Amino acid sequence: MEERYLELIKLINEADYNYHTLDKPTITDQEYDSLLRELYNIEEAHPELVRSDSPSHRAGGQVLDEFKKITHAIPMLSLSNVFNEEEIRLFDERIRKEGIDPKYVAELKIDGLSVSLNYKNGKLFSAATRGDGVVGEDITNNVKTIKTVPLTINKPIDIEVRGEIYISKKRLEEINADRRKKGLEEYQNCRNLAAGSIRQLDSSVAASRKLDCWIYHLPNPQDYGIKTHFEALMFMKELGFKVNPNNKIVNNIEELLDYIKDKQEKRDNLPYDIDGIVIKLNNLSEQKIMGFTAKYPKWATAYKFPAKEVYTKLEDIIFTVGRTGQITPNAVLSPVLVQGSTVRRATLHNEDYVKEKDLKIGDIVSIRKAGDVIPEVVEAITERRDGTEKEFHMIDKCPICGTKLVKKEGQVDYFCTNEKCDKRNIESLIHFVDRHAMNISGLGERIIEDFYNMGFIKNITDIYQLKKHAEDLVELEGFGNKSVNNLLGAIEESKNNSLEKLIFALGIEQVGEKTAKVLARRFETMDNFMNTSVDILTNIQDIGEIIATSIVDYFSKEENQKLISDLKELGLNMNYLGEKIEEKEEFANKTFVITGTLTNYTRDEMKSIIENFGGHTSESVSKKTDVVIVGDNPGSKYDKAQKLGITIWDDDYVNQIMEEYK
Numbered sequence: 087m088e089e090r091y092l093e094l095i096k097l098i099n100e101a102d103y104n105y106h107t108l109d110k111p112t113i114t115d116q117e118y119d120s121l122l123r124e125l126y127n128i129e130e131a132h133p134e135l136v137r138s139d140s141p142s143h144r145a146g147g148q149v150l151d152e153f154k155k156i157t158h159a160i161p162m163l164s165l166s167n168v169f170n171e172e173e174i175r176l177f178d179e180r181i182r183k184e185g186i187d188p189k190y191v192a193e194l195k196i197d198g199l200s201v202s203l204n205y206k207n208g209k210l211f212s213a214a215t216r217g218d219g220v221v222g223e224d225i226t227n228n229v230k231t232i233k234t235v236p237l238t239i240n241k242p243i244d245i246e247v248r249g250e251i252y253i254s255k256k257r258l259e260e261i262n263a264d265r266r267k268k269g270l271e272e273y274q275n276c277r278n279l280a281a282g283s284i285r286q287l288d289s290s291v292a293a294s295r296k297l298d299c300w301i302y303h304l305p306n307p308q309d310y311g312i313k314t315h316f317e318a319l320m321f322m323k324e325l326g327f328k329v330n331p332n333n334k335i336v337n338n339i340e341e342l343l344d345y346i347k348d349k350q351e352k353r354d355n356l357p358y359d360i361d362g363i364v365i366k367l368n369n370l371s372e373q374k375i376m377g378f379t380a381k382y383p384k385w386a387t388a389y390k391f392p393a394k395e396v397y398t399k400l401e402d403i404i405f406t407v408g409r410t411g412q413i414t415p416n417a418v419l420s421p422v423l424v425q426g427s428t429v430r431r432a433t434l435h436n437e438d439y440v441k442e443k444d445l446k447i448g449d450i451v452s453i454r455k456a457g458d459v460i461p462e463v464v465e466a467i468t469e470r471r472d473g474t475e476k477e478f479h480m481i482d483k484c485p486i487c488g489t490k491l492v493k494k495e496g497q498v499d500y501f502c503t504n505e506k507c508d509k510r511n512i513e514s515l516i517h518f519v520d521r522h523a524m525n526i527s528g529l530g531e532r533i534i535e536d537f538y539n540m541g542f543i544k545n546i547t548d549i550y551q552l553k554k555h556a557e558d559l560v561e562l563e564g565f566g567n568k569s570v571n572n573l574l575g576a577i578e579e580s581k582n583n584s585l586e587k588l589i590f591a592l593g594i595e596q597v598g599e600k601t602a603k604v605l606a607r608r609f610e611t612m613d614n615f616m617n618t619s620v621d622i623l624t625n626i627q628d629i630g631e632i633i634a635t636s637i638v639d640y641f642s643k644e645e646n647q648k649l650i651s652d653l654k655e656l657g658l659n660m661n662y663l664g665e666k667i668e669e670k671e672e673f674a675n676k677t678f679v680i681t682g683t684l685t686n687y688t689r690d691e692m693k694s695i696i697e698n699f700g701g702h703t704s705e706s707v708s709k710k711t712d713v714v715i716v717g718d719n720p721g722s723k724y725d726k727a728q729k730l731g732i733t734i735w736d737d738d739y740v741n742q743i744m745e746e747y748k
C-alpha cells in the first residue's frame with residue numbers, strides 16, 4: 087500500500103511538472119484524475135501515511151488565524167532602478183571602474199511579488215514573502231497550491247531559491263469577469279491579484295486563484311560549485327523549477343539594448359505582466375567584487391519600462407481658485423484606468439501650459455502618471471480631431487466671486503485678489519486644518535465647505551468657537567453626539583500644537599512647512615516672530631528677501647495682528663515646543679540632500695535629525711551641497727553627486743553616526 091502511495095505521489099508530481107512547468111502534458115486528464123482519486127482514497131483510509139510532499143496539499147484547505155513570521159537566512163534584497171539608456175550606461179561604467187569587463191544576464195522583470203522557497207532534503211519545507219527584507223511571512227500552505235512550485239525537487243539537497251509569484255493576464259480576466267457578475271469590486275491588475283491571493287489565510291482560496299511562479303535567484307550558489315548566474319538558472323531548472331526561457335546572456339550594452347527593445351515591443355503579447363528588464367552581472371566572482379548596499383546588490387539593476395500612456399477624451403477645462411487666489415485650469419477627463427487607478431482630473435497648471443500643448447476641449451489626449459503617481463496630460467492626439475473641438479480661453483474673472491483677475495508682471499499665473507472671495511476663504515480654512523498644519527481630523531474638505539456655507543465657520547477663529555454650535559451640529563445628517571464630541575476634542579487638542587504648525591497654518595505667502603519650522607525654531611515665540619524685520623529674517627539660512635518681505639507684510643496688516651491676539655485669547659499655544667538645535671560637528675551648517683530609501687529612518691525623520699543637529703536640507707544637488715545621503719533605489723541625484731565629487735554617506739554610515747550620537 088505504502089509503495090503504491092509513494093508511486094502515486096511521484097506520478098502526479100511528474101504529471102504536474104510536465105503539464106504546468108514544461109507545458110507538455112504526458113497523460114490524459116482522465117488518467118490524471120484517476121491517479122488523484124486513488125491518492126485521496128489512500129490518504130483518507132490511512133491518514134498516518136500522508137506526506138508533506140503529497141500533491142493533495144495543492145488543493146489547499148488549511149485556514150490560518152495569522153501568518154507566522156520567518157526570518158530570512160540571507161536578507162531578501164530589492165533592486166535599484168534605471169530609467170533610460172544613459173542610466174544603463176552609468177551602471178555599466180560603475181562596474182567597469184572596478185576593472186571588470188562585464189557580461190550580463192538579461193531577464194524579464196515579472197510584475198508579481200517575490201518569494202523565498204526553502205527545501206530540506208529535497209522537499210519543500212517553507213515559503214516566505216519578502217516582508218521588510220529581513221523578516222517575511224510564512225506562506226507555505228498557499229505556495230503549496232502553486233502547481234509549478236515543486237513539492238519535491240530532483241536532488242535530495244537543502245537549498246533556498248527565490249523567485250516571483252504572479253498570475254497570468256488570462257486569470258485576471260476570468261476572475262474579474264466572475265467578480266463583475268457577483269457585483270464585487272474588480273482587481274486592478276495582475277500584481278494586486280497575486281498579492282491579494284498569496285495573503286489569503288484560507289489556502290483553498292489561494293488554490294482557486296491558480297497562481298504561478300518563476301524562479302530567478304539562488305542566494306547560495308557557492309554551496310553547489312556554481313560559477314555564473316546563468317549556470318545557477320540552469321541548475322535550478324534541472325532541479326524542477328520553472329525558469330523563464332527569455333533569460334539571456336548579453337555580451338555588451340548594445341546587445342542589452344537590443345534585448346530591452348525587443349522585449350518592450352513584445353511585452354503586450356506575453357501571457358503575464360512585466361514592468362521592466364532585470365540586468366545581472368553573470369560572473370559570480372565579479373558579483374562579489376561589486377557587493378551590496380544595505381538594500382540592493384550593486385551587481386544588478388532593474389530597467390523600468392516608461393510609464394504607459396493611455397488615451398481619453400478631454401471633456402472640459404474648468405478653473406479652480408486656490409487659497410492665495412491663484413487660478414488653475416484643470417482637465418476634466420472621461421474616466422480612464424491608468425496603471426491601476428481611475429483618473430478623472432489632471433491639473434493643467436496655467437494658461438501657458440495649455441497653450442503650449444495646444445489642447446482643445448473635446449480632444450483625445452494621452453495621459454500618464456508622472457513619477458507613477460500624479461496623472462498628467464501628455465499631449466493632444468491632433469490626428470483624431472474632427473473639427474468639433476473647442477478652443478481654450480483663459481477666463482478673466484474669478485469663477486467664484488466675479489472679481490477681475492490679475493496677472494503679476496513676469497508671472498504665468500492669474501490671481502483673484504478679492505480677500506473675501508468665498509473659495510479663497512474655504513481653501514485657507516482647509517489649509518489651516520490640514521494634517522501638516524494644525525492637523526484637526528474630522529474637518530475634511532467637504533465638511534469645511536458645508537460649515538462655511540451654513541455659516542458655522544467663516545474664518546479661522548470660528549473654528550475655535552465651533553462648540554457654540556454643538557447642538558446644531560448634532561442635528562446634522564452624518565453627525566451625532568459622538569462625532570461632534572470627537573471633532574470638538576480634536577479642535578481643542580490642536581491648541582497645544584507647537585508654534586511651527588500654527589505659523590504654517592496661517593498660510594503666509596511663501597512660508598511652507600519647512601520654512602515655518604526654521605522660523606519657529608529660530609524665534610521660539612509668536613511675539614518674537616511677529617515683531618521681526620526683513621534684516622533679521624534674511625540673515626537666517628534659507629530665508630531670502632521674498633519670504634522675508636512677505637512675512638513682514640503679513641504682520642503689518644491689522645486684521646492679521648488681530649487674528650493672532652484672538653487666537654491667543656482662545657488659548658492657542660504660541661511657543662515652539664520642538665527640539666532645540668543641538669549642533670553636532672558632522673551636521674552643523676552643512677547642506678544635505680537625501681535620495682533613496684534609508685533602512686532606519688523615513689525621509690522626514692532624517693530631515694528633522696539633520697535640522698536638530700544644526701544642518702540644512704535641500705531637494706536638489708548642486709555645488710552648494712555638502713553631503714548626499716544615499717539610500718535604497720537612489721535617483722539621478724546620486725549620479726549627479728558623484729559627478730560633482732560631493733561627499734556621499736551611505737545607509738551604513740548614517741547608521742554608524744547615529745549610533746555614535748545616541
Ligand code: IVH
Pocket residue numbers: 163164165193194195196197198199200250302303364383386388
Ligand atoms: S532579482 C538580489 N530577477 O523585482 C536579486 N527580481 O524591483 C533580487 N523581480 O524584489 C531580485 N523579476 O520581486 C530579480 N528576473 C527577476 C525579477 C525580479 C521580478 C522583482 C523582485 C524584486 C523586485 C525589485
